[in-house]
Amino acid sequence: xxxxxxGNQAVARGLFEAGVDVVSSYPGTPSTEITEFAAKYDEMxxxxxxxxxxxxxxxxxxxxxxxRAFCGMKHVGLNVAAxxxxxxxxxxxxxxxxxGVADDPGMHSSQNEQDSRHYAIAAKVPLVEPADxxxxxxxxxxxxxxxxxxxxxxxxxxxxxxxxxxxAVAEEERISRDIGAYVKNAPKYVMMPAYAKxxxxxxxxxxxxxxxxxxxxxxxxxxxGSRDIGIITSGVAYQYAREALGDGASYLKLxxxxxxxxxxxxxxxxxxxxxxxIEELDDVIETHCRKIGLSPVGKELFTFIGExxxxxxxxxxxxxxxxxxxxxxxxxxxxxxxCAGCPHRGLFYILKKLGVMxxxxxxxxxxxxxxxxxxMDTTVCMGASVSGLHGFNLARRGEYEGKAVAVIGxxxxxxxxxxxxxxxxxxxxxxxxxxxxxSITGMTGHQNNPANGFNIKGDPASAVSIEAxxxxxxxxxxxxxxxxxxxxxxxxxxxxxAAAAPSLIITRRPCALLKSVKHKSPVKVxxxxxxxxxxxxxxxxxxxSMSTGKAKIDPTLCVGCGLxxxxxxxxxxxxx
Amino acid sequence: xxxxxxxxxxxxxxxxxxxxxxxxTVLLEEGYDVxxxxxxxxxxxxxxxxxxxxxxxxxxxxxxxKGQADMIISFEELEAARWLPYLKKGGKLITNTQQIEPMPVxxxxxxxxxxxxxxxxxxxxxxxxLDALSLALEAGTAKAVNVVLIGVVSKLFDFDVNIWEKALExxxxxxxxxxxxxxxxxxxxxxAATR
Numbered sequence: 071x072x073x074x075x076x077g078n079q080a081v082a083r084g085l086f087e088a089g090v091d092v093v094s095s096y097p098g099t100p101s102t103e104i105t106e107f108a109a110k111y112d113e114m115x116x117x118x119x120x121x122x123x124x125x126x127x128x129x130x131x132x133x134x135x136x137x138r139a140f141c142g143m144k145h146v147g148l149n150v151a152a153x154x155x156x157x158x159x160x161x162x163x164x165x166x167x168x169x170g171v172a173d174d175p176g177m178h179s180s181q182n183e184q185d186s187r188h189y190a191i192a193a194k195v196p197l198v199e200p201a202d203x204x205x206x207x208x209x210x211x212x213x214x215x216x217x218x219x220x221x222x223x224x225x226x227x228x229x230x231x232x233x234x235x236x237x238a239v240a241e242e243e244r245i246s247r248d249i250g251a252y253v254k255n256a257p258k259y260v261m262m263p264a265y266a267k268x269x270x271x272x273x274x275x276x277x278x279x280x281x282x283x284x285x286x287x288x289x290x291x292x293x294x295g296s297r298d299i300g301i302i303t304s305g306v307a308y309q310y311a312r313e314a315l316g317d318g319a320s321y322l323k324l325x326x327x328x329x330x331x332x333x334x335x336x337x338x339x340x341x342x343x344x345x346x347x348i349e350e351l352d353d354v355i356e357t358h359c360r361k362i363g364l365s366p367v368g369k370e371l372f373t374f375i376g377e378x379x380x381x382x383x384x385x386x387x388x389x390x391x392x393x394x395x396x397x398x399x400x401x402x403x404x405x406x407x408x409c410a411g412c413p414h415r416g417l418f419y420i421l422k423k424l425g426v427m428x429x430x431x432x433x434x435x436x437x438x439x440x441x442x443x444x445x446m447d448t449t450v451c452m453g454a455s456v457s458g459l460h461g462f463n464l465a466r467r468g469e470y471e472g473k474a475v476a477v478i479g480x481x482x483x484x485x486x487x488x489x490x491x492x493x494x495x496x497x498x499x500x501x502x503x504x505x506x507x508x509s510i511t512g513m514t515g516h517q518n519n520p521a522n523g524f525n526i527k528g529d530p531a532s533a534v535s536i537e538a539x540x541x542x543x544x545x546x547x548x549x550x551x552x553x554x555x556x557x558x559x560x561x562x563x564x565x566x567x568a569a570a571a572p573s574l575i576i577t578r579r580p581c582a583l584l585k586s587v588k589h590k591s592p593v594k595v596x597x598x599x600x601x602x603x604x605x606x607x608x609x610x611x612x613x614x615s616m617s618t619g620k621a622k623i624d625p626t627l628c629v630g631c632g633l634x635x636x637x638x639x640x641x642x643x644x645x646x
Numbered sequence: 647x648x649x650x651x652x653x654x655x656x657x658x659x660x661x662x663x664x665x666x667x668x669x670x671t672v673l674l675e676e677g678y679d680v681x682x683x684x685x686x687x688x689x690x691x692x693x694x695x696x697x698x699x700x701x702x703x704x705x706x707x708x709x710x711x712k713g714q715a716d717m718i719i720s721f722e723e724l725e726a727a728r729w730l731p732y733l734k735k736g737g738k739l740i741t742n743t744q745q746i747e748p749m750p751v752x753x754x755x756x757x758x759x760x761x762x763x764x765x766x767x768x769x770x771x772x773x774x775x776l777d778a779l780s781l782a783l784e785a786g787t788a789k790a791v792n793v794v795l796i797g798v799v800s801k802l803f804d805f806d807v808n809i810w811e812k813a814l815e816x817x818x819x820x821x822x823x824x825x826x827x828x829x830x831x832x833x834x835x836x837x838a839a840t841r
Contacts, residue, residue, distance in 0.1 A: 074670050074680060099686050178685050202681070202708075235708035236670055236682040306708070313649075313707035381711035392713030393735055395769055397727040402756035404724070404748035406658060406693030437691060442753050515686060607752065612692050615752045624746070626779070626788040 072238035077228055080203040080239045081170060082107035084210025085140050088166070089247035090114055092132035094125040096485065097514035098144030099179040100233040101172035105142050106517070109526045113244060118517055118526050121452070121485040126151035126169065130158050130223075133167040134259060136250035138214055142170040145186050146451065150486070152189065155223065157261050159193045160269040162221035162276075164250055166214035172228040175350045176377035179513070181432065181449065183375070185351035190225045190328035194273050196280055197225040197328040198289060199305045203237040209289065209325060220276055220283075227327070229350065231306040231377065281329045289325025292338055296320065299387065300342025302335065302355055302366065306378075307348045313380035315387065330358045339364050346371070346387070350378050408437050410613040411582030411589070411629035413508050416553040417477070419609050419633075420560045421445040426567070427474035429462060431455035431482050434512040434581075438477070442610045446477070453478070453486030456503050460490065463499040471500040472567045478503065480536065481511035481519040488539060494572050495544030502566050503545075503574050505536055506553070508581040516584065540574040547573035554579055556636045582629055590630025591646030595621045599642035606634040606643060647678075649702035651710045655729040656721030657746050658695045661792035664817060665719070666697040668796055671813040673701040676805055683708035694725060694748075696732075717802075719795055721778075722746050727762045730771075739771055740798060742778040742791060774798070781832040787822070790829035797833020807834070 081104045085093060093116040095105040109116035119125035125141040132139035143151060148171045155169060174180040190197035196216055200209040213224040257265045284290065295317035303311050304324040322338040339345050347356040347368040356368035371386050384390045408415050418438035421428055422445040430436060430446040431454065439446035448458060459476040478487045483505050494501045511517040518524040523533035540548045547569055551562045566573040580587050600620045607614060613627035614634050635643040656662040663684050670682040678701040685695060698710045712731045717738045720726035726741040733739055750756040763775040782790040800810045818826045
């Protein structure tokens, strides 16, 4: 009996069935659930690593040790893991090694829209791309066979609509597989120049063999329909094209994206009247087609930007549009906001009040950039808040040292904030770093991390002391404060900004959505005391609004954190 | 059978994902090919959220575009207006009349549109509106709005009620199963023509 599974869940099932032993990942939307589901299988060791580089190196080590190994990440995570990837391409594998990466066209939950396929080309490793959950499982299993047959890491690339769509998957048994022997082999695994030079020759020879394989790879298939239109496509773009054109076109659906076949594509092109390449993001397949002498219609018609859809393809190729009715009146937007009771809210209110420059980072707290708090100046990548603040303070030559802070979450600090903090201490800027410790990796849906004392299974684990790390790297001023205590938070930030030394402030309160956090009853407004001053609205809480001139609390949203009560000068808001 | 499309719209935190999984599980059990598409992460934090369910003999695309939904189930009134363009001509709209003010309304930069249900009905659109929040509270928790609406929707399909109950058991954590069963029954008991 087939089951509905997320693409990510099907990848995890594929890992299980392929006999994988070691899974090490860092959470990142839309890749997170691969590892969450993998952790449900006791037959595999699954873990959250501090960052993607560590995860990838852990998987490489496990592969060298003879296990089938996996690491998962989002597209920008592969930037962090790129260093080990490029050289693992040279060493090759012992047990099969697969790197799962999920791209986010349309940027549902990301800071950029990069196309991971470029990494496979640059690192000279095969890349496979499934188009639904069934393929997610099958391609995952096949990726291990490719990895071991061709002695190479393999990239499994998903996109949001494949990772986060559910479709039917048939479960099979886990293969029984012994851990292979480990034999010391320095020329294979020690990549110093003398050994790396012959390995580059090996990599080029491997690519030549993979090119031959691409011609017969079962993942590259032709579906014949009308030969007036020929579509070369892959991943979810294939599904959109199928939906839009049905049997009105023929399809070359590519599953192995690096290396791409030459003869197969040329043969297909020769049998259709008009050739199109339909691929989201960059023109990877199209460029290959041009390189082998074809002239398909691709990005001249389709965009480099955002997600595609059946509607887009119907409109571009057939000139057809579906009819629809607009509501007419202006519908107010509903942007994402910090949750009611979010411990980040108090901190960002104080930062706005103080008017400081805020060097931001990646996590729920990036929402501090949104109105009405609007208290964030920059967000680049994981860790950039801390190292970026150091650079900013160098540029302003002390002018901003009492007027700028970095904000970074607990998990992000462990991921890549510590090295930036070392730089602040070592190269001596008077910088103030705030770690927003909510005891969880929040934005990606509540994953434990090395600082919260629990492992991926929820079992107690060693916990990093953020205070001790700061002191150990040379930051002497370390303070912990409850961000729901507005007065104390303001006092501490002012004090640390004024101090003549670098400092670290930890705002510590667990995420309001954690099951372990007990909520209080919703707060109550006394309409007789309410002077309609709207001070309570300044914190941007979704549970607080104005109704007939008085403050109103939505009891279905309010968790009784009391922040709005601290804002009220007239004691109009009291505990429920 | 040609592929049919159901869209669920709501506010992050209202449980649209769970609703999609329950409906998807029922449709799979009924023998359809099913695709359910979700969005996780940033947009879930109190933002406008949509999920798609598509079913038929063989489903290709997991997403629904403007003018393509046979049915829209909206968990909040303003979201019904926002996602109306996605309804196919002749499609059915079911909405909860609960109003959750978005940040631009809270900060006073925009007003919450009035008479949304009436305005949509005036366009000749088949709309069912009900106060699912009150029914959820009657069942025991505001969080069961999603399952109340599933109860309402279940009446529109010619499937055995056991299949819905089985899907509920498969998708809902045991601790909250009883309250959700109650919510489902209250939703299922809502008469077809409400308001």
